[in-house]
Amino acid sequence: MSESQHETCVCVIDDDEGVRQALDSLLRSAGFTVHCFETPEAFLAADESDGAGCLILDIRLRGANGLDFQQELLASDNAVPVILMTGYGDIPMTVRGMKAGAVNFLAKPFADDDMLAAVAEALARSAERRAASRRGDGLRSSYASLTPREREVMALVTAGLMNKQIAGRLGLSEITVKIHRGNLMRKMQAQSLADLVRMAEALGARETSAARYGATTGG
Amino acid sequence: MSESQHETCVCVIDDDEGVRQALDSLLRSAGFTVHCFETPEAFLAADESDGAGCLILDIRLRGANGLDFQQELLASDNAVPVILMTGYGDIPMTVRGMKAGAVNFLAKPFADDDMLAAVAEALARSAERRAASRRGDGLRSSYASLTPREREVMALVTAGLMNKQIAGRLGLSEITVKIHRGNLMRKMQAQSLADLVRMAEALGARETSAARYGATTGG
DNA sequence: CGGGCGTATAAACCTAGGTATGATTCAACG
DNA sequence: CGTTGAATCATACCTAGGTTTATACGCCCG
Numbered sequence: 026m027s028e029s030q031h032e033t034c035v036c037v038i039d040d041d042e043g044v045r046q047a048l049d050s051l052l053r054s055a056g057f058t059v060h061c062f063e064t065p066e067a068f069l070a071a072d073e074s075d076g077a078g079c080l081i082l083d084i085r086l087r088g089a090n091g092l093d094f095q096q097e098l099l100a101s102d103n104a105v106p107v108i109l110m111t112g113y114g115d116i117p118m119t120v121r122g123m124k125a126g127a128v129n130f131l132a133k134p135f136a137d138d139d140m141l142a143a144v145a146e147a148l149a150r151s152a153e154r155r156a157a158s159r160r161g162d163g164l165r166s167s168y169a170s171l172t173p174r175e176r177e178v179m180a181l182v183t184a185g186l187m188n189k190q191i192a193g194r195l196g197l198s199e200i201t202v203k204i205h206r207g208n209l210m211r212k213m214q215a216q217s218l219a220d221l222v223r224m225a226e227a228l229g230a231r232e233t234s235a236a237r238y239g240a241t242t243g244g
Numbered sequence: 245m246s247e248s249q250h251e252t253c254v255c256v257i258d259d260d261e262g263v264r265q266a267l268d269s270l271l272r273s274a275g276f277t278v279h280c281f282e283t284p285e286a287f288l289a290a291d292e293s294d295g296a297g298c299l300i301l302d303i304r305l306r307g308a309n310g311l312d313f314q315q316e317l318l319a320s321d322n323a324v325p326v327i328l329m330t331g332y333g334d335i336p337m338t339v340r341g342m343k344a345g346a347v348n349f350l351a352k353p354f355a356d357d358d359m360l361a362a363v364a365e366a367l368a369r370s371a372e373r374r375a376a377s378r379r380g381d382g383l384r385s386s387y388a389s390l391t392p393r394e395r396e397v398m399a400l401v402t403a404g405l406m407n408k409q410i411a412g413r414l415g416l417s418e419i420t421v422k423i424h425r426g427n428l429m430r431k432m433q434a435q436s437l438a439d440l441v442r443m444a445e446a447l448g449a450r451e452t453s454a455a456r457y458g459a460t461t462g463g
Numbered sequence: 464c465g466g467g468c469g470t471a472t473a474a475a476c477c478t479a480g481g482t483a484t485g486a487t488t489c490a491a492c493g
Numbered sequence: 494c495g496t497t498g499a500a501t502c503a504t505a506c507c508t509a510g511g512t513t514t515a516t517a518c519g520c521c522c523g
Contacts, residue, residue: 116338116351123342132335172499185436187479201501203481210481217404218480222441391469407510420471422511429511437510 032152035144036073037061038091039083039110044133048081051137052144065094077105079128079147081140084111084118092118095125104154106147110135164224167213175212178205182218183225251371254363255292256280257310258302258329263352267300270356271363284313296324298347298366300359303330303337311337314344323373325366329354383443386432394428397421401428401437402444 035057037048045061052059060077062068064086080098084091095107109122112133119130128150129143171179174195181191188206192199215221254276256267264280271278279296281287283305299317303310314326328341331352338349347369348362390398393414400410407425411418434440 114335116333116335116349119335119338120342120349123339130335130339174500183438185438188481189479197500198502199479200503204502205500207481218437219402219404219441222438223445226442226445393470406508416470417472418509419473423471426511 032078032148034058034060034073034076034078035081035148036068036077036079036105037081038063038065038068038086038094039081040064040085040087041083044083048140051140055141055144057144065089065091078151079106079108079144081108081110081144084109084122085113092121092125095122095127099125106150106154108140108143108147110140161227164213164228168224168228170212171209175205175209178202179209179213179221179225182206182209183222251297251367253277253279253292253295253297254300254367255287255296255298255324256300257282257284257287257305257313258300259283259306260302263302267359270359274360274363276363284308284310297370298325298327298363300327300329300363303328303341304332311340311344314341314346318344325369325373327359327362327366380446383432383446387443387447389431390428394424394431397424398428398432398440398444401425402441 033056035052037045037052037059039045039048039061040063045063049059049061060071060073062071068080082091082095086094091109091111095109098105098107104126106128107126108129108131109127110131110133111118114130114132122130128147129139131139131143168176177195178191181194186194188202189199191197192202195202210221213221213224215224252275254271256264256271256278258264258267258280259282261282264282268278268280279290279292281290287299301310301314305313310328310330314328317324317326323345325347326345327348327350328346329350329352330337333349333351341349347366348358350358350362387395396414397410400413405413407421408418410416411421414421429440432440432443434443
């Protein structure tokens with residue numbers, strides 16, 4: 026599997042064979058890779074969840090509710106952009122779907138161009154999501170390589186404490202803090218303290234953040 | 245005008261007198277302050293935009309389109325949470341409204357409880373928005389007090405450059421950079437460099453920082 | 464025209480950060 | 494049982510950051 030394939034892979038879940046074939050034809054002719062499923066279970070079983078760039082989901086499925094399935098996906102870590110469609114939609118359903126993050130909500134029958142525009146938007150959102158995820162992954166793998174002590178020091182360094190304060194807080198000598206600090210800067214590939222602070226922000230590593238503002242510095 | 249009043253002030257725009265009275269009655273009995281308007285122009289003229297906690301907006305207005313007005317509000321800096329309602333809604337209208345950030349989209353006639361729940365959600369969103377705005381305002385007013393030179397230095401400091409590099413970049417001596425740096429730290433009320441970096445992030449002052457981590461493998 | 468402000472700079476002095484080199488303890492792994 | 498790696502600390506040395514005091518130039522406002 027190549028890398029850039031993600032951005033053209035579209036999955037379809039609809040219990041109507043005719044709709045599946047129509048979408049397959051439409052999307053293939055637009056240059057997308059298409060995988061069709063009759064049920065959410067089939068989709069999950071195929072484990073396309075990881076490679077799919079977006080999901081076109083029918084709401085009225087035999088034995089299942091597309092909106093419920095959308096929210097299951099949302100609750101799991103699988104945040105693939107979803108385009109909802111239905112032949113029996115109303116406004117409350119639309120509101121619920123959009124609030125749950127759907128890219129679009131199309132009433133059947135829909136215009137081909139509307140679907141293609143929705144898919145383009147969904148794939149753009151997917152690409153952005155993947156890029157952000159990759160960015161975070163690099164950081165997280167660096168962070169994972171830190172020893173527990175280095176993480177403690179990193180938290181206090183990025184909270185703005187001086188080495189001697191960190192030493193006091195952790196019951197260490199200042200020189201030891203310096204060594205941990207140098208090691209973690211190397212492991213995190215941070216070129217500067219400003220870099221490290223931004224990394225910490227991106228990681229959400231705000232464990233120690235309490236008592237920063239308003240805390241007295243002297244003493 | 246008191247401060248906490250924002251969180252209970254609800255504005256209604258509907259060209260139907262009966263709807264306005266019904267909503268006024270419902271919302272007042274729920275403890276909210278209500279202001280009703282017949283047209284978007286009347287709403288804007290009353291300048292409730294600043295004190296309103298949320299806006300209940302009809303879509304089919306005489307001589308105006310509520311969805312267009314919603315997007316005008318979005319385009320302006322006035323980001324008051326909007327609840328849309330209509331007696332003649334369809335799915336594309338709902339999608340458009342929700343994509344434009346509406347809190348909810350209610351078809352008339354709606355249940356009182358649905359409206360009250362929507363208002364509660366909108367006001368919660370409004371409170372959060374105001375809190376974030378206040379947080380940013382303190383920073384921005386500090387930042388506004390910086391001289392142009394101090395801002396240049398701040399940008400380079402938060403980008404992770406050393407004083408001597410900044411001096412070279414700006415054609416100054418290192419001592420001058422130190423002075424600007426000290427001055428801006430005081431003006432920004434930053435207790436540490438880490439603090440300042442976070443402030444710069446919050447201010448969106450990212451001129452120099454283009455994609456520092458994540459992709460680069462070697463320096 | 465004088466005072467305030469922004470900008471720039473220097474000398475002196477102090478604190479904080481960072482890197483070697485070398486050494487010890489302890490626990491885990493083969 | 495020896496090695497490896499985390500963690501600890503010391504001495505020494507160097508660089509970077511930061512303040513104080515003082516000087517100087519140009520600009521605008523009263």
